[in-house]
Amino acid sequence: MKTSKLLTVLLAVTLAVLLLTAAIAVPILCRPFYYAHIGPLRIVEDTGFTEAQIKTAFNEMLDYCLGAETFSTGDLRWSQSGKDHFTDVRGLFLLDLRLLAASAAALIALLIVGKAAKMRAAPLLGRGPSFWAGVGLGGAFLVIGGLAALDFDRAFVIFHSLFFPGKTNWLFDPGTDQIILILPEVFFRNCAILILAILIAGCAAFIIFDLTRKKPPVG
Numbered sequence: 001m002k003t004s005k006l007l008t009v010l011l012a013v014t015l016a017v018l019l020l021t022a023a024i025a026v027p028i029l030c031r032p033f034y035y036a037h038i039g040p041l042r043i044v045e046d047t048g049f050t051e052a053q054i055k056t057a058f059n060e061m062l063d064y065c066l067g068a069e070t071f072s073t074g075d076l077r078w079s080q081s082g083k084d085h086f087t088d089v090r091g092l093f094l095l096d097l098r099l100l101a102a103s104a105a106a107l108i109a110l111l112i113v114g115k116a117a118k119m120r121a122a123p124l125l126g127r128g129p130s131f132w133a134g135v136g137l138g139g140a141f142l143v144i145g146g147l148a149a150l151d152f153d154r155a156f157v158i159f160h161s162l163f164f165p166g167k168t169n170w171l172f173d174p175g176t177d178q179i180i181l182i183l184p185e186v187f188f189r190n191c192a193i194l195i196l197a198i199l200i201a202g203c204a205a206f207i208i209f210d211l212t213r214k215k216p217p218v219g
Contacts, residue, residue: 001120002117003120004119004120004121007120008129008132011107011110011129011133014103015130019199019203021100023196026198027195031059034058034187035055037187038051047181049181056074057076057178058182064086071083073179076178076179079173079176081176082179085164088164128213131207142200
């Protein structure tokens, strides 16, 4: 069976993108993760809204970010500036989900093509694509996560500056955009922690898989 270093690189990149986009998608799609914060963060007590109002506002906002045509936050007030920010967020969320689907399709296609061509990934420095996907992605996010942990407030600002360049509409006025009252910074911090935890677990699984798998015969 032929070996290909290009196939190794393509598989490693595809696996890394698949894991990254899947990790980001988890807090986006798992609404109970937000619901679990309502009680511990005392959102009902601090805002005066009922739990039903909070969940409705969150769900309608998230529905819009995931493709719904109409923007709404239930009984909570919102402004055009606030809606514009969520339109930007919508673009990022949908991009992540599209990349997730595309990377999954690309992985399947690479495996099918490799099998049809009787080609397998050539080891790079003795290791396979899953190892390099895990090491590369895991190393990068351990550094990013470590820096963010040192000063999350600054990391939060830098994140918005990078993904929403030149815009300030993410600095909500709670008087006009009450949705920010039910989205405390701790929730966003916990989303980041969840994403990082999934990434590290996934990268560890990739590395362990490569280290423990049976090596194919040469030739």
